[in-house]
Amino acid sequence: MSDPFALTTGAPRYFLSRLNPLAKLAAVLPFMLWLLLVRDVWTPFLFLILAMVTILIGARLSWRTLLLLVAGLPAVVFVLSLSFGLWTDASRVDTTPLVFQLGEFRFFRGAWLIGLATALRLGAVLALALIPGLTTTGPDLVRASVEHLRVPYRVGYTALAAYRFVPRFRHDLDLIRQAHRVRGVSGGRGPVAGIRRALGYVVPLLAGAIRHAERVSFAMDSRAFGAHESRTERHLLPLQVRDGVFVGLFWLCGAGLLVLAAQLG
Secondary structure, rough: OOOOEEEEEOOOOHHOOOOEEEEEEEEHHHHHHOOOOOOOHHHHHHHHHHHHHHHHOOOOOHHHHHHHHEEEHHHHHHHHHHHHHOOOOHHHHHOOOEEOOOOOOOOEHHHHHHHHHHHHHHHHHHHHHHHHOOOOEEEEHHHHHHHHOOOOOHHHHHHHHHHHHHHHHHHHHHHHHEEEEHHOOOOOOOHHHHHHHHHHHHHHHHHHHHHHHHHHHHHHHHHOOOOOOOOOOOOOOOHHHHHHHHHHHHHHHHHHHHHHHHOOO
């Protein structure tokens, strides 16, 4: 099954994909932390728009991702705003206009605004995280961290090896399911049968993971991994002028949005 959060294969690399992973993190991380502190509606709303525009312009995405960004994310924000608003104490907002009433339950506009502010913060943080998340691979992030943040390569490439386990687990799980179907192994139907089948996958998956880890360990030892303080990188991810330009422009736009939100609020 294809990953809906993926760049279209064979497509030209847009500018976000050409940037250094650390530059994209440096651009969005300060504002992600700032959004955790604000309580108004306009600040997360403006940053949500900024993040979506940046992604739509800077990355070539599959149609599923475009649909999730344009329609799915706003829909989730709206549903969450109602959900959070329902948990708001009515006595705090009973001076605002009444939106609807069901029996003794009353839903006020102030409660919805409180829920909307919380939902927008979550949506904006998620959208900002998608800027590096949709256009950066795990190996590139590890290589950039080792190269520029002086993360010990023993730690970085151990994390990279663990990252490689994820598709390996998926492949092994598909093989186990196919083997069970060929041998006629079935636990019946229904949720209980599904749980029973899932538990039957645990032991072979664990055995395959141990074998794979052993092979990786032998391969790393045979290449003298960790025997030296540093290593020569084959794939370099240098910080270039365009990375600094992107970070500076993003911070400038973010500062302008903060001023605009303060005026609107």
